[in-house]
Amino acid sequence: MGELRQLSVFAENKPGRLEKITKVFADEGVNILAIYISSIGDYGVIKFIVDRTDQAYTSLKGKGFTVSLNEVLGIELEDRPGMLYEVVRALGKHAINVENVHVLVGESRNKAFLIVEVEDVKEAKERLKGENIRFY
Amino acid sequence: MIWDKKAECMTAKERESLQLGRLQAIVTYAYEKVPFYKKRFNSAKFKPSDIKTLADIKKIPFTEKADLREVYPFGMFAVPGTEIVEVHSSSGTTGTPVVVGYTRNDIDLWGEVVARALTMAGTTRGDLIQNGYGYGLFTGGLGVHYGAQKIGATVVPVSAGQTKRQIQIMADFGTTILTCTPSYALYLAEAIEEEGVAKKKIKLKAGVFGAEMWTERMRQEIERRLKLDALNIYGLTEIIGPGVAQECMDKTGSHIAEDHFYPEIISPETLEPLPEGEKGELVLTTLTREGMPVIRFRTKDITSLKKGQCPCGRTLVKMDRVTGRSDDMLKVRGVIVFPSKIEKALLSVKGIEPHYQIYVTRPHHLDEVEVKVEVSKKVFSDEIKHLEELRKKLEKAIDEAIGLRVKVTLVEPKSLPRSEGKAKRVFDQRQL
Numbered sequence: 164m165g166e167l168r169q170l171s172v173f174a175e176n177k178p179g180r181l182e183k184i185t186k187v188f189a190d191e192g193v194n195i196l197a198i199y200i201s202s203i204g205d206y207g208v209i210k211f212i213v214d215r216t217d218q219a220y221t222s223l224k225g226k227g228f229t230v231s232l233n234e235v236l237g238i239e240l241e242d243r244p245g246m247l248y249e250v251v252r253a254l255g256k257h258a259i260n261v262e263n264v265h266v267l268v269g270e271s272r273n274k275a276f277l278i279v280e281v282e283d284v285k286e287a288k289e290r291l292k293g294e295n296i297r298f299y
Numbered sequence: 300m301i302w303d304k305k306a307e308c309m310t311a312k313e314r315e316s317l318q319l320g321r322l323q324a325i326v327t328y329a330y331e332k333v334p335f336y337k338k339r340f341n342s343a344k345f346k347p348s349d350i351k352t353l354a355d356i357k358k359i360p361f362t363e364k365a366d367l368r369e370v371y372p373f374g375m376f377a378v379p380g381t382e383i384v385e386v387h388s389s390s391g392t393t394g395t396p397v398v399v400g401y402t403r404n405d406i407d408l409w410g411e412v413v414a415r416a417l418t419m420a421g422t423t424r425g426d427l428i429q430n431g432y433g434y435g436l437f438t439g440g441l442g443v444h445y446g447a448q449k450i451g452a453t454v455v456p457v458s459a460g461q462t463k464r465q466i467q468i469m470a471d472f473g474t475t476i477l478t479c480t481p482s483y484a485l486y487l488a489e490a491i492e493e494e495g496v497a498k499k500k501i502k503l504k505a506g507v508f509g510a511e512m513w514t515e516r517m518r519q520e521i522e523r524r525l526k527l528d529a530l531n532i533y534g535l536t537e538i539i540g541p542g543v544a545q546e547c548m549d550k551t552g553s554h555i556a557e558d559h560f561y562p563e564i565i566s567p568e569t570l571e572p573l574p575e576g577e578k579g580e581l582v583l584t585t586l587t588r589e590g591m592p593v594i595r596f597r598t599k600d601i602t603s604l605k606k607g608q609c610p611c612g613r614t615l616v617k618m619d620r621v622t623g624r625s626d627d628m629l630k631v632r633g634v635i636v637f638p639s640k641i642e643k644a645l646l647s648v649k650g651i652e653p654h655y656q657i658y659v660t661r662p663h664h665l666d667e668v669e670v671k672v673e674v675s676k677k678v679f680s681d682e683i684k685h686l687e688e689l690r691k692k693l694e695k696a697i698d699e700a701i702g703l704r705v706k707v708t709l710v711e712p713k714s715l716p717r718s719e720g721k722a723k724r725v726f727d728q729r730q731l
Contacts, residue, residue, distance in 0.1 A: 171681030173674050175711050201683050205708050206674075208683055227713050229679045262682060280681075 167237035167299040169278065170211045170219055173229040176202055184209060187226055193219045197267035197278060212267055212278065236279040236287050237267065237299025250277055250296065257290040267299075302418035302450075303411070306558050307613045311606070314614070315353060318561055321586035323350050326359065329592040332377035335370055336594065356563065357572050361582065361595045364397065367537060372398040375591050383590055388436040389536045399438075399536055400590040406445065408587060409539050412556045413446025416545030419554065419611070420505040420530050422476050424451040429468060431479030431487075432510065433459040438540025439510055443478045446542060452476070459483070462490050470500040477527070481508040481517055485653065486717045488524035503527040509534065509541060512621050512639055516646035517653050518550070533618065537596055538583050544618055549610050552617030559587045562616060563595075564604055567625035578603045580625045581618065599625045601637075629727065631659060631666045636701050638725050641670060644700035648693055650677035654715050661729040668705040670697065673712045 174180040181200075188195060188211075197212040213219045216232065223230040240246050254261060263280040276299050281287045288298060301307050309317070327347040329336040340346070343360040350356065367375055376383060383400040390396065401409065422428065428447045432439030440458055447454035457468055459479065465487060468474065477484065484506055491501065503525055509532035521529040533553050534541035543560050544553035555562050561584040564573045573579040581598045585591075601623040606616050623637035630636070638657055645651050654673040659666060672693060680686055686709060693707040716723075 173679055173709075173711060175714070203683050203687060206686070206710075208681055208686070210681065229674050229676055229712050231679055231681050233681055
């Protein structure tokens with residue numbers, strides 16, 4: 164059971180912003196595993212899960228981006244009908260408030276991870292202990 | 300520490316008699332030597348001999364920036380070119396530049412008033428001054444330079460810009476006094492933090508910051524981040540350059556070198572002198588300039604004056620922070636808005652840094668104000684929800700300060716230009 168960390172980058176809603184950010188990754192040889200964009204009006208927050216998180220974080224910061232690093236909950240999803248339902252039901256049962264959700268597909272394509280942003284990852288894991296849930 | 304005790308600490312009576320004598324002399328001198336003044340005084344039916352008391356100064360017509368432009372380049376000079384040893388010029392960003400000429404005595408005077416200013420910030424011969432004001436036609440660089448030379452401090456003429464080099468010099472040379480614009484001081488603080496320079500390598504004691512408006516909040520921010528006393532210096536090219544006024548360690552206003560630059564506060568609307576303590580436009584008269592006397596110059600800077608003895612020992616009148624410009628005062632939907640009030644409101648929200656721009660537009664026959672604010676690391680949240688809360692909080696703070704709904708837009712850090720000279724923060728795009 165490892166720690167899954169996510170980078171959040173502030174970006175103005177203008178053409179070329181994503182290009183600028185991903186160029187940093189490309190130049191540094193950082194592999195993007197998952198991406199999620201939430202935007203409102205003139206700006207947004209772009210979230211990444213990457214293979215070399217610390218390296219990506221330092222590079223972005225060095226290039227002057229406003230970036231933060233947070234731990235998120237990664238819940239394993241098997242590739243079968245009903246899987247997401249089971250997971251979400253478990254979250255609801257334990258009153259875990261979900262701020263944001265997106266999906267990370269595993270290397271084999273047999274497995275995917277539901278990336279769940281919660282306030283307190285440790286506490287969420289603790290509450291979900293009894294459930295048949297596997298974490299990243 | 301006081302550079303010129305006699306001049307800076309004389310009694311009000313002594314000073315008034317000195318000022319009156321100098322005023323009578325300079326008005327006569329300007330009338331006789333500069334055709335512009337002869338014409339202007341004559342058409343206003345003013346004679347230099349009308350000056351019997353200091354209060355009579357209000358009988359003299361004003362001089363405005365436009366007048367100085369009209370006689371571009373040397374029309375305001377009172378001496379032949381052979382006596383002029385140096386010229387400076389305003390940037391000309393808002394029109395024809397204004398050219399200012401100095402005689403040898405003027406340069407000496409300039410050094411004296413800046414030496415007073417630097418001494419107010421605690422500068423002695425043992426100090427190392429990193430002069431980050433631009434050298435060249437801009438008066439900031441050389442003005443500070445001459446003052447530093449008078450004192451005998453070590454001056455590093457690094458000029459504006461080249462942030463990496465500035466930091467390297469600061470750390471390696473052990474700079475104790477920093478002179479630059481306040482916004483650049485903040486930018487340097489940011490860069491020092493980012494470069495991870497060891498705190499003990501920075502030996503700054505005081506900063507002499509000017510050439511643009513700033514607020515008390517900005518002072519606190521600079522002082523906290525650079526660990527120095529941040530003091531305001533005031534000046535303008537038309538009068539001499541920096542050194543017209545300077546804050547002492549009391550930090551309650553800038554002492555005007557009023558034995559050389561006579562200040563008045565007038566109402567920008569009625570143009571009548573206002574009583575002491577009231578806020579209005581600062582008007583300055585050079586009492587001792589030879590090369591280019593400037594009589595009753597409308598600075599357009601909004602401030603107030605406070606007389607009396609300062610805890611620092613000086614008796615020189617103090618001017619409050621410049622809180623706006625009578626010509627840069629915006630009228631938005633009929634409401635008078637001073638950009639400094641918007642800045643104050645922004646800085647009242649924790650974590651916000653003073654990097655912002657104000658845009659005024661009129662998209663549908665109605666004025667709209669947009670304030671662009673950089674999102675610093677300190678206020679960034681990975682949740683859009685929290686960023687939206689921040690945005691609304693800023694809008695509310697500005698609304699409360701100026702009584703107007705504005706649109707706040709969050710922009711990426713460092714996307715707004717940092718100034719090395721005067722920061723341009725207001726963009727009126729209404730084409731009125």
